[in-house]
Amino acid sequence: MVDGAWAGFVGPSLAVDSSDNPHISYYHWTYTGTDLVKCAVWNGSSWDFKVVDSAAPVSGINYDTSLVLDSSGYPHISYFIGAGSLKYAVWDGSDWDITTVDSVTTVNYSTSLALDGSGSPHIVYYDDTNQDLKYAAWDGLGWVIETVDSTGDVGNFASIVLDAGGNPHISYYDATNGDLKYAFPDPIEEILDFIEDSVDKGTLVPVKPGKPGQGQLGALINMVEAAGNLIDAELFLDACWQLQDALAKTDGLKPPESAPDFVAGEAAEELASKIQELMTSLGCE
Numbered sequence: 420m421v422d423g424a425w426a427g428f429v430g431p432s433l434a435v436d437s438s439d440n441p442h443i444s445y446y447h448w449t450y451t452g453t454d455l456v457k458c459a460v461w462n463g464s465s466w467d468f469k470v471v472d473s474a475a476p477v478s479g480i481n482y483d484t485s486l487v488l489d490s491s492g493y494p495h496i497s498y499f500i501g502a503g504s505l506k507y508a509v510w511d512g513s514d515w516d517i518t519t520v521d522s523v524t525t526v527n528y529s530t531s532l533a534l535d536g537s538g539s540p541h542i543v544y545y546d547d548t549n550q551d552l553k554y555a556a557w558d559g560l561g562w563v564i565e566t567v568d569s570t571g572d573v574g575n576f577a578s579i580v581l582d583a584g585g586n587p588h589i590s591y592y593d594a595t596n597g598d599l600k601y602a603f604p605d606p607i608e609e610i611l612d613f614i615e616d617s618v619d620k621g622t623l624v625p626v627k628p629g630k631p632g633q634g635q636l637g638a639l640i641n642m643v644e645a646a647g648n649l650i651d652a653e654l655f656l657d658a659c660w661q662l663q664d665a666l667a668k669t670d671g672l673k674p675p676e677s678a679p680d681f682v683a684g685e686a687a688e689e690l691a692s693k694i695q696e697l698m699t700s701l702g703c704e
């Protein structure tokens with residue numbers, strides 16, 4: 420037994436360090452009005468207990484913790500506090516650094532945490548006000564929060580892993596349809612969204628004025644969509660040719676090195692680098 424004394428235990432999460440010692444995060448319900456988020460570590464002969472957060476009131480409404488160890492073996496934990504805050508705690512060697520990830524909505528039930536190659540946290544959780552699946556990532560300055568799925572009651576019991584490129588892959592439950600679902604970022608959709616947003620903001624504009632310019636913008640969008648269809652059909656070499664074509668229209672280079680560009684503006688360079696990144700991930704020559 421790890422911990423006891425009439426405590427209720429909810430939302431445990433387990434990780435094992437490089438010495439094969441287990442670390443477990445969990446809620447310790449005391450039924451005295453001061454409930455605890457704790458982290459227990461096996462030191463080789465007994466359990467060490469650390470209180471992560473003692474501001475977890477109201478036994479029973481906070482549900483889940485998620486624990487990951489970083490390359491130094493320090494625990495990172497996502498968990499819920501009270502009726503409306505998703506928190507993220509990191510052990511820095513002497514103390515817990517705690518930040519609030521999302522406090523706008525009531526968030527309850529489940530969370531899952533992963534660390535990317537640079538040690539930055541990526542967290543998925545269920546927003547039970549809107550019954551949505553949400554995803555928060557630390558970008559070095561703050562939390563970038565996205566709603567991954569919002570159709571019906573979706574997002575509970577989510578689990579996240581990051582692939583080698585740092586992209587999130589998420590499994591979760593769709594309670595409206597009783598389905599298990601899987602979400603991952605679609606780079607084609609991201610590029611198309613980026614084009615649409617940039618055109619709306621005026622940071623991406625057709626090089627040619629009037630109808631010819633609109634036609635070229637449409638052609639560029641068609642190239643990206645066609646590449647997406649070829650990727651779906653696993654015709655990666657053909658997708659590479661399509662993307663190469665799209666890149667030549669956005670790369671800021673002119674003949675003889677490259678085709679004339681269809682679009683310009685301050686977002687053009689970023690668009691080109693997004694296309695280039697996708698080509699790299701597909702292994703295009």
Ligand SMILES: [Ca+2]
Binds near residue numbers: 549550569572
């Ligand atoms: Ca919803």
Ligand SMILES: [Ca+2]
Binds near residue numbers: 673
């Ligand atoms: Ca060009």
